[in-house]
Structure formats: C-alpha cells, structure tokens
Amino acid sequence: MFNGLGLSLGNVSRISNAETRSICAENPDGAKGGGGRAEPDENSCGRELGRGWKIRPCIGIKAGETVEIADIKGPGAIQQMWFTPTGNWRFTIIRIYWDNQKKPSVECPIGDFFCSGWGGRENSTGANFRQMSSLAVCVNPGSAFNCYWEMPFRKRCRITVSNIEEPVKGKPDDRGMTLFYQINYTLTEIPGDAAYFHAQFRRTNPLPYKDVYTILDGVKGQGHYVGTYMAWGVNNNGWWGEGEIKFFMDGDKEFPTICGTGTEDYFCGSYNFDVGQQNGGYREFSTPYSGLHQVLKPDGLYKSQQRFSLYRWHVMDPVRFKKDLKINIQALGWRSYGRYLPMQDDIASVAYWYQTLPTAPFPQLPDRDYLEVI
Numbered sequence: 001m002f003n004g005l006g007l008s009l010g011n012v013s014r015i016s017n018a019e020t021r022s023i024c025a026e027n028p029d030g031a032k033g034g035g036g037r038a039e040p041d042e043n044s045c046g047r048e049l050g051r052g053w054k055i056r057p058c059i060g061i062k063a064g065e066t067v068e069i070a071d072i073k074g075p076g077a078i079q080q081m082w083f084t085p086t087g088n089w090r091f092t093i094i095r096i097y098w099d100n101q102k103k104p105s106v107e108c109p110i111g112d113f114f115c116s117g118w119g120g121r122e123n124s125t126g127a128n129f130r131q132m133s134s135l136a137v138c139v140n141p142g143s144a145f146n147c148y149w150e151m152p153f154r155k156r157c158r159i160t161v162s163n164i165e166e167p168v169k170g171k172p173d174d175r176g177m178t179l180f181y182q183i184n185y186t187l188t189e190i191p192g193d194a195a196y197f198h199a200q201f202r203r204t205n206p207l208p209y210k211d212v213y214t215i216l217d218g219v220k221g222q223g224h225y226v227g228t229y230m231a232w233g234v235n236n237n238g239w240w241g242e243g244e245i246k247f248f249m250d251g252d253k254e255f256p257t258i259c260g261t262g263t264e265d266y267f268c269g270s271y272n273f274d275v276g277q278q279n280g281g282y283r284e285f286s287t288p289y290s291g292l293h294q295v296l297k298p299d300g301l302y303k304s305q306q307r308f309s310l311y312r313w314h315v316m317d318p319v320r321f322k323k324d325l326k327i328n329i330q331a332l333g334w335r336s337y338g339r340y341l342p343m344q345d346d347i348a349s350v351a352y353w354y355q356t357l358p359t360a361p362f363p364q365l366p367d368r369d370y371l372e373v374i
Helices: none
Strands: 019-024 059-061 066-073 076-085 092-098 106-109 137-140 144-147 151-153 156-163 177-187 196-204 213-220 223-234 245-249 290-296 306-313 319-321 324-329 332-335 339-342 346-355
Touching (some): 019 066, 059 066, 066 177, 151 196, 213 346, 223 324, 245 319, 319 324
Parallel strands (some): 106 196
Antiparallel strands (some): 066 156, 076 144, 076 151, 076 177, 092 106, 092 156, 137 144, 196 346, 223 306, 332 339
16 A cells, blocks of 8 residues: 655555644644644634634744644654744754654754745845745745655654743743744655655854865765755855865765866856846746745845855755765855955855764754854
8 A cells, every 4th residue: 555655746646544644733733633622712812703713823932942843653754844933033943853862853943944044034025035936845925934855754753943042031021933833744654765854054154264164064874965055145246156065975085976066056057147237147046956046135235245045956866875974065256367266155054864863963053143144
C-alpha cells in the first residue's frame, strides 16, 4: 500500500492508509476530533458565539519565553508548515528535534528559515516584503511563510519557537509576539532509506578581509544537501558576487570536489543579475528552484546599504555525501586594475540538508545583538 509520501502530480491520485493530522492553536496536539474546543472568555471576540467558533486562532509568546508548538509521536512526516509571526523575525527562533534527540536538527531565526532575512512583521507590507514562489518555500502577502520540505521521522517530532527579545522590567507582556501557525503532517510508515531534515543558520558581520564565508561545516553522517538561502548585505560599491562556492565532501581537505564559477552562477543567474540600467538594473526573480527574490536599495538617507536575498534548491541535483560535508563561498568584488576585491560584507545563510542521525552539534546561535538587522 502507498505510504502517502513523496507526493507529486503523478501519484496524488493514489489511495493510502496514511492518516492526516494538523496542529494549530485551535488543535494544539493534532488529536482526531480535537479542533475548535477552546472555551471563550469575556475578552474573546467570539464570546457571544460560543465554543466551536474562532476562539483561539493564535498564541502569544512573551519576551524570553520558549513555547513547544508540536510534540508528535511517529512514525510520520511533516508535509507542510505555515507561519505568520509578528515582531522581529531575527528574534524568533524555530527549532525542530527528531526522535528524542536533545540537540535540534533545525535551528534558525524564523525569517531566515523562510528566506526572509531582512524583514520583520512591522515591515511586511512595506519595502522589506517580497513575494517568493518556489517549490520548497513560499512567502505570500503580507507575512505568510510556507514550507513544503518533507520531513520524515520515526519516533518523535518536537517543534519549539523562542522569543529571544529581552523582557522589560515590570512589563512582562512588552516585546511579546503573536504567532499564527499550522503544521500539517501524516502518520505513516517511513522507509528505511528516508533521512532526517536539517537546517542551520550562520551569520558573519562583517566578513574578515580575505576570509571565506562558511555556509556549513561539521556535518557527520550520510546524506544529501538540498538548499541554500543567503541574506547578503554589501558594504562596498560595485558588483559583489564574483566569489565561488565550494563543496568539500567525504575527506576533501585543501581542494573541493565541487567548485562553482561565481555567486550569481550558483544561484542560477548570470552576469550580475543585471539586465541593464535602462531596464532597471538588478532584476528580481523567483522560480521553482532558484531566485534573487529581494533587492533592497538605499533610500538616499538612512537606508544606506544594498541588501539581497537569494535561494538555490538542490531538489533535482542533491549533493550527496557519505561521511562529511563542508561548504563555503568567497565574497569577491572588483578593485582597481582589474583585480578582485575580497569583500567585508554582512552575510547570513541557512543551509538545508537531509542526513542520518545523530545530528552533530551546531555552532552556538549568535546572541540577540549580533543577530539584529539594523
């Protein structure tokens, strides 16, 4: 019998014994028949309508608080997630734990996980919002984050969300945030060769002179790399993307097995993403597997830096490794006499991959001040 995973237009018609479940604020444990049971209080918008109406569509997360939004017993798989968070998206951290591991396999600011590293809810309908239309991640108006990575697990899945804002003394609700969410999953048998989804955030600001930027390092186990998101803030004039990406795998030391030819080339563009000044210069684009979906330009006053959001999904060309994986990218512009300029930019990234457990420990997430986007 079809297990209900690996869905596409080619198999969506197939019958399966898989069981569909969904977690949200109205059904926080995803139980069968467990939705819409919240009782209204005197402050509820549905106080005159009663139980079964729209009573608990969201949750609040206080400053400094971590809330567990899912605890699912397997076997099963996450199939889609939707979030719309208020507040500062760099200060909201999503973590996912597989099969009773103590350390997370996903740990990212929520905006960066959904390829929106430069904004917060306060900017979502203004200059910092950009729609993104890809197979794996969609960002829809006004701050609707959608993820379609399939995430199988065998024993357990835990998802937490942390608000790392600092509480204000005497004002426990100040700097709190509101989270609307829906986690759609299936309970089904998982094949033996299914690996576990991972995502890791990094930021370096500024990149030291002549250093390369590390996207991922320290991975141990067998698996395959499936995607990169980068929030790239440029600190020089001129073109900034001559640098090459390099994949070191399975014992590679000084030289990589896979070497790219330029930043825009890796993100499936060409010639600086530049279609000519008469056509607007940088051209934003969002396609199923790659995109430059956000170009933030100086406003002539306080917003002085160019900033870019880029993604590349290795869905059809996963980078497979058997023992270990390391990925870095050069930051190169141009200087006088036709020479490369090693850039000292503000670069953040999320690496997405699947692998066997256990998950190697991640680098410690930067503190709040280092995470903050100014």
